[in-house]
Amino acid sequence: MNLDDEQESSNIVDRRGERGGGGGMRLPIGGGKLGIGGMIVVGVIALLLGQNPLELIGAVGGSSVGGSGVGQPRQAVEPAAPAKLDGAHDRFIAKVLRSTERTRGEQFPDQLSKPYPQPKLVLFEGGAGSGCGQADSGMGPFYCPADRQVYLDASFFDDLSRRFGAPGDFAAAYVIAHEVGHHIQTVLRISAEVQKARRASGLAQGNALSVRQELQADCFAGVWAHHNRDLLEPGDIEEGLRAAQAIGDDTLQQKAGARVKPESFTHGTSAQRMRWLQAGLQSGQMNSCDTFAARRL
Template sequence: MRLRGVRGSRNVEDRRRSGGGGRAGGAVRVGGLGLLAVLAIGYFTGIDVTPLLTQGGPTAAVPRDLTPEEEQAAEFSTRVLATTEQVWGQVFSRQLDRPYTPPVLVLFSGVTQSPCGGASGATGPFYCPVDHKAYLDTQFFATLSRQFGASGDFAAAYVIAHEVAHHVQNELGILGQVDGLRRQSSRSQANALTVRLELQADCLSGVWAQAVDGLLDPGDIDEALNAARMIGDDRLQRQAGQIPRPHTFTHGTSEQRSGWFRRGYDAGRIEACDTFSDQSL
């Protein structure tokens, strides 16, 4: 993705200098399939699995300097965020005839807190509708590449775009409606609603991707499609040594995730992302 010359967004809250990994004490080394299994727990349930990866005393805020790699990741993230601000500002104006208010991106290291609960690099990026902020430990980019097999800068950009897409859903009132329905549903029904929510966010990410097509390098869309496939529920459950159980899915299969991203990219319109009216998904 060609971001040289793209301004960095100012809607960023950087908490990384007080991170340093988030906990005092020694760290338990978890690798290979063990790490995948632990990450999958957090990914499927939203539970903060940091205690499974670390041990020792309570969270300690230790001021520290940032590495060059962390600085580079932050610069990349702020520029990608800026592209989402421009794109959704235009899309809301042209397609919905209304203004768009962008979210704040919180960069953290290890663990942090949000009104929606603990944020952890182990559970991955997430959006909190209470404070209209997306939370990102940029180390997740390395996890995405090394543990999930989704490499490339546009795979990382897709992650940011997906969380911003949840903010778009919040702006449109969709998150609140779905949350109300989930509260009245059984666990399996609530999971099914969440799948539709996540697939819509994938589709909206595709809408963004079409709008920034002029910034893309050859192969960038393939990187995003691969990332969507690599973090499908069915694949993650297999990687964790489980037999895929559709009633537990919360994000959709690999085929569904990549398919809805492609649909949004091809259409370039919000109306193409109505996963709640689609009977087949």
Template sequence: MKLRGVRRSSNIEDRRRSGFRGGGTAGIGGVGLLVVLAIGYFTGIDVTPLLEGAGQTQQQSAPRELTAAEQRAADFSAGVLGTTEEVWGAIFPEQLGLEYNPPVLVLFAGQTASPCGNASGATGPFYCPADEKAYLDTEFFATLSQQLGAGGDFAAAYVIAHEVAHHVQNELGILGEVNQARHAASQTEANGLTVRLELQADCLSGVWASNVQGLLEPGDLKEALNAARKIGDDYLQKRAGRVPNPHTFTHGTSDQRERWFATGYKSGQVEACDTFGARDL
């Protein structure tokens, strides 16, 4: 992805210099794997089962300087966030007749707090509608590449774009509607609603990718599609040594995530991302 010369967003809150870091993280495997790779959002959904066995503790230490790698991650994240602001800032008035208010991206290391609950690197990137901020432990980029085999800068950009897509859903009132519907539904039905929400975010990420003018390089689209596949519920459950159980899916299968991202990319239109009206996901 060509980010040289791209405007860096100022909506970055970097907490990585603070004296609090997570400790005792569970190894990658079993429940720990599902926790680390659960790219999602917090809107009052009970995530206790996901956190079981994560073994996170909070440790205080002296404030520290960022490493060169952490500085690069911050610069990359600010660049990608800047592209989302440009794209959605144009799409909202053109396609929706609305004004776009961008989110803040919080960068943290190990552990942090949010109005939606405490979070660690093990919970993966998430969006909190209570403060309209997306949260990212930049170490997740390494997890995505080294442990999942979803390398490449555009795969990492897709992760940020996905969380921004949840903010788009919040701006449109979709998150609140789904959260209300979840509370009135059975667990299986609630999971199904969450799957549709996540697939819509994947589709909206594709819309962003379609509208990133002149920044894509050969292989970028393939990297994003591969990343979408590697965080499918069925893939993650198999990797954790489980038999995939569709009733427990909350993000969609690998095929579904890849297909909906591609749908958004091919159309470039928000209206193409109506996963709630789709009969076949």
């Protein structure tokens, strides 16, 4: 991506001075305890999937039927300091976020007849408190609907390249845009409606709703890319599609040596994730991202 002329967002906040409870962080799960080793396992699954990993371990509602619900804070979060954009990673993140603000700031009044409330993006290192519970670097990036902030440890870029085989700046930008897609869902109350429906559903149906929600966020990321084609360089779109392919539920289960179980999918197959990213990229319209009405995912 060529971001040389892109401005930097002022909505980056810095929590990198916090260590978030050190190496002994443990959270309840199913009546037991999940230590840091288990957190890393959860993080591998959740990393880049666009889902708040805290949902996977029951720290916030939405991970299972009968959860506490989107938007219910679990702890107070102290005000964060403005980010000091010293490194290339910081500036890249700030510029990508700014491009999403610019794009959504134009689309919301035009397509939805309302202003776009910009989210904050919190940079942390090791661990930090969030409105959805304790964030840990092993979890990867996630969006917290309770405080409407994206949480990101910039070291995840290395994982994206080495562990998931999806290098490139546009691959990283796609994931950031996906998380912002969850913010859009929260603003439009799509997330709240999904969580309400999941609480009234069985596990398989709840998972199916989660898949549609995640694929919509992929599509929203594609819409962002459509309106920022002037920032793209040769090979960028392929980078994004490789990232989408690498984090499909079926691909992750296969890589883990497990049997592929479609009923357990919560984010969609590799083919579905690539298809909806391309759908947004081709149309440039948010109304083309109605995965909930789609008969074919």
